[in-house]
Amino acid sequence: MALLLDLLTTLLLAAGVFLGISGGVGVHRFPDFYSRVHAAGVTDTLSAGCILLGLMLQAGLTLISMKLLFILLFLWYTSPVASHALTRAAEHSGLKPVLSEPRDAS
Amino acid sequence: MIFAAAALGILVVMGLALARAFLGPSVYDRILAVNMFGTKTVLLIAVYGFLTERPDFLDIAITYALINFIGIIAVLKFVERLDNGTLPD
Amino acid sequence: MAYLILSSLTLPAFWLLLSGFWDHGLLLAFGALSVVIAAGFGLRMERLEPTCYRPAMLLRIPAYWVWLTGEIVKANIDVVKRIWWPQEHPISPTMQRLHCTQQTLLGKTIYANSITLTPGTVAIEVSDNEILVHALSGAALQDLATGDMDRRVTRLEGAR
Numbered sequence: 327m328a329l330l331l332d333l334l335t336t337l338l339l340a341a342g343v344f345l346g347i348s349g350g351v352g353v354h355r356f357p358d359f360y361s362r363v364h365a366a367g368v369t370d371t372l373s374a375g376c377i378l379l380g381l382m383l384q385a386g387l388t389l390i391s392m393k394l395l396f397i398l399l400f401l402w403y404t405s406p407v408a409s410h411a412l413t414r415a416a417e418h419s420g421l422k423p424v425l426s427e428p429r430d431a432s
Numbered sequence: 433m434i435f436a437a438a439a440l441g442i443l444v445v446m447g448l449a450l451a452r453a454f455l456g457p458s459v460y461d462r463i464l465a466v467n468m469f470g471t472k473t474v475l476l477i478a479v480y481g482f483l484t485e486r487p488d489f490l491d492i493a494i495t496y497a498l499i500n501f502i503g504i505i506a507v508l509k510f511v512e513r514l515d516n517g518t519l520p521d
Numbered sequence: 522m523a524y525l526i527l528s529s530l531t532l533p534a535f536w537l538l539l540s541g542f543w544d545h546g547l548l549l550a551f552g553a554l555s556v557v558i559a560a561g562f563g564l565r566m567e568r569l570e571p572t573c574y575r576p577a578m579l580l581r582i583p584a585y586w587v588w589l590t591g592e593i594v595k596a597n598i599d600v601v602k603r604i605w606w607p608q609e610h611p612i613s614p615t616m617q618r619l620h621c622t623q624q625t626l627l628g629k630t631i632y633a634n635s636i637t638l639t640p641g642t643v644a645i646e647v648s649d650n651e652i653l654v655h656a657l658s659g660a661a662l663q664d665l666a667t668g669d670m671d672r673r674v675t676r677l678e679g680a681r
Contacts, residue, residue, distance in 0.1 A: 336434050339479075343441030345601065346472065350448030352604035353468070359460050360643070361614050362452075364600055364657040366468045367640035369445065372597040377438065377475050381482055389541050393490040396539070397478060397497055401471060404501040406637035408467055411505060413645045413655065415512045416460040423655060426613035494539070 331383050338380030345373035358424040363409050370405035435483040442476045459511055470500035523574040524567050532556045572627055575679045585677050589635055596639040613659045618651045621671055628678035
């Protein structure tokens, strides 16, 4: 049982780190600010979720797991608010997105 | 062992984010990268707590998550007041 | 009133779970004091802009969270594919105004946050009944434009 939990933790942590590195690479590969927000979103949502879930499995049903759950909830509540505020500020300042079709955005 | 590897992986991601913060053409790219750096720091602190078997670190992680969010919003409020969001850099 | 009941239940629970001190008189008193201060600040903000709470929403929200987590996983896989194999999965950034049918501010907030939380789509601007969305690919925007998420959030909000 303990071995199974360790294995699951390893898998989840590896998945989380892989997703994080994907997001980090995406932040460099994508062409403009607005598409980079999506790459950063990968590291904020599922990467954080996988890593914290992996840690929760190690902690078991304790207050430590509860705190990890709180961290996850904080991140998942605040990260969309931060991205939304960021893109809205960029849009208001007149930063133009690179769009695939030349159709008017507004 | 697993935790050390995970911490190293998170450090790599933080390095990538930091590179984007230095390169980022617009100020919004930089803020985005700093935000990403901040959430990764939260995860790093949590993993480090397990690595050193001191779960008290989680309280610091929670506080850091909150401060990171408020800091990003505060910086955005500051940048929004500037002309066209371009800092004289 | 609903706000007062909700905060008097959640804030002490939150404090107890975070601190882990259950049997220390002085610390519990400080905890009670901080709960009162936090509830006071919350009430001040409520007076500025009242939120309308519906108890039924609390019952419906777990199912929505499960569905949303599934969507987040799917969207993450899609974006990761587009990062590592740009040739096979090219990005095609698009921007479009989408109609939203929520009536309350809370419903709109949940909808816009759900859009932003799924990687691949970001809600840029929210107006009365429209949301400006930037998507990494046309497919992601098409998924959103079918209105599935919109309907789910409106149902969660509780139709009148």
